[in-house]
Amino acid sequence: MRAVLLLxxxxxxxxxxxxxxxxxxxxxxxxxxxxxxxARELESARDVARALGVERHLxxxxxxxxxxxxxxxxxxxxxxxxxxxxxxxxxxYVPARNTIFLSLALGWAEVVGAYDIxxxxxxxxxxxxxxxxxxxxxxxxxxxxxxxxxxxxxxRFRVHTPLIALGKADIIRRGLELGVDYGLTHSCYxxxxxxxxxxxxxxxxxxxxGFREAGVPDPLxxx
Amino acid sequence: MRAVLLLxxxxxxxxxxxxxxxxxxxxxxxxxxxxxxxARELESARDVARALGVERHLxxxxxxxxxxxxxxxxxxxxxxxxxxxxxxxxxxYVPARNTIFLSLALGWAEVVGAYDIxxxxxxxxxxxxxxxxxxxxxxxxxxxxxxxxxxxxxxRFRVHTPLIALGKADIIRRGLELGVDYGLTHSCYxxxxxxxxxxxxxxxxxxxxGFREAGVPDPLxxx
Numbered sequence: 195m196r197a198v199l200l201l202x203x204x205x206x207x208x209x210x211x212x213x214x215x216x217x218x219x220x221x222x223x224x225x226x227x228x229x230x231x232x233a234r235e236l237e238s239a240r241d242v243a244r245a246l247g248v249e250r251h252l253x254x255x256x257x258x259x260x261x262x263x264x265x266x267x268x269x270x271x272x273x274x275x276x277x278x279x280x281x282x283x284x285x286x287y288v289p290a291r292n293t294i295f296l297s298l299a300l301g302w303a304e305v306v307g308a309y310d311i312x313x314x315x316x317x318x319x320x321x322x323x324x325x326x327x328x329x330x331x332x333x334x335x336x337x338x339x340x341x342x343x344x345x346x347x348x349x350r351f352r353v354h355t356p357l358i359a360l361g362k363a364d365i366i367r368r369g370l371e372l373g374v375d376y377g378l379t380h381s382c383y384x385x386x387x388x389x390x391x392x393x394x395x396x397x398x399x400x401x402x403x404g405f406r407e408a409g410v411p412d413p414l415x416x417x
Numbered sequence: 418m419r420a421v422l423l424l425x426x427x428x429x430x431x432x433x434x435x436x437x438x439x440x441x442x443x444x445x446x447x448x449x450x451x452x453x454x455x456a457r458e459l460e461s462a463r464d465v466a467r468a469l470g471v472e473r474h475l476x477x478x479x480x481x482x483x484x485x486x487x488x489x490x491x492x493x494x495x496x497x498x499x500x501x502x503x504x505x506x507x508x509x510y511v512p513a514r515n516t517i518f519l520s521l522a523l524g525w526a527e528v529v530g531a532y533d534i535x536x537x538x539x540x541x542x543x544x545x546x547x548x549x550x551x552x553x554x555x556x557x558x559x560x561x562x563x564x565x566x567x568x569x570x571x572x573r574f575r576v577h578t579p580l581i582a583l584g585k586a587d588i589i590r591r592g593l594e595l596g597v598d599y600g601l602t603h604s605c606y607x608x609x610x611x612x613x614x615x616x617x618x619x620x621x622x623x624x625x626x627g628f629r630e631a632g633v634p635d636p637l638x639x640x
Contacts, residue, residue, distance in 0.1 A: 343510055
């Protein structure tokens with residue numbers, strides 16, 4: 195059974211892919227270069243795709259900087275040393291990003307004959323993004339069924355988000371059980387020119403908290 | 418009130434934009450170059466955006482040829498002299514195209530503070546595309562409300578498809594009432610290198626039928 199995996203190069207999508215692979219899916223990995231400031235993650239995505247043994251890895255480019263509205267796609271500073279628990283949606287929110295990414299995954303899924311899409315969204319320990327919630331995912335599945343030839347012909351699309359109810363520590367534990375090499379991943383929103391994580395953005399903070407709570411060292415920090 | 422208009426350069430999206438403008442919307446036109454073989458329509462989109470007096474015209478590029486699955490984005494021949502009434506979804510269907518386009522429109526809408534998206538889909542005299550049906554549009558509105566910061570903050574997005582229940586002839590009549598200049602548009606899927614319509618693809622056939630039934634000459638044919 196084929197599945198399209200939305201693969202960012204971060205630890206969530208790698209873990210989601212490893213879970214899907216353990217369930218028997220043949221993976222078609224889709225990575226989207228959207229003009230993100232942490233384009234370093236695209237390199238990690240290639241390493242992760244190789245480690246997952248995907249059937250194919252497609253990289254698509256769409257420059258969301260032209261749309262703007264996010265500190266991840268602009269020259270604006272991303273927040274550092276923020277209290278992750280604080281209310282509200284941070285400036286790193288990219289308008290409609292997951293809707294756009296799922297749509298592209300859907301198009302490719304239809305072409306390769308996959309009715310399953312795998313994505314690493316998680317709703318616990320997340321950054322307050324609306325498009326990481328399960329009600330959003332369910333609504334997208336309906337769009338997929340109604341808006342495709344495959345859906346009209348009777349296929350039912352499913353968006354698998356195996357991490358949606360897991361905290362970062364549980365994600366990491368699950369990944370390690372499955373042999374995931376987190377040293378290949380990149381999480382930081384604001385890396386140095388050489389690609390080193392800043393250690394203080396939301397994404398670094400959530401990652402550090404996850405490894406700490408899982409009681410294992412982060413291989414990226416050890417290096 | 419601001420609205421994002423999905424503007425292809427064809428006659429439907431121009432007419433939909435003219436209707437939205439007549440209702441008082443300030444238009445932000447979004448045109449997507451997706452590697453379509455009829456890239457000629459992108460030039461028409463610029464002319465139409467000017468004629469509509471849009472506030473801004475954004476062109477985004479995303480190469481859907483990498484995804485494939487359509488004769489509109491591949492070297493495969495598009496159908497000519499087909500019976501438009503025949504059952505089934507033709508090879509010119511682009512997997513998930515309208516989902517992708519609406520997602521991009523949604524992202525930009527959020528950034529410019531628009532909660533209205535205008536698109537030219539029509540379900541009568543259409544080519545059998547699943548993503549032109551009103552149930553698909555309604556499902557997408559739900560995705561928009563659930564997957565955006567604006568939606569979480571209480572906005573309700575609306576996708577306006579003022580042509581959805583109109584045949585081509587009615588669309589043309591309505592457009593002419595509103596002063597639309599159909600000589601600026603491009604409909605053909607398979608134009609000559611110089612950009613001349615072929616006259617026999619589905620899109621040309623629907624256009625010709627529309628002008629014939631409206632009882633008016635097509636300014637593109639007169640030229």
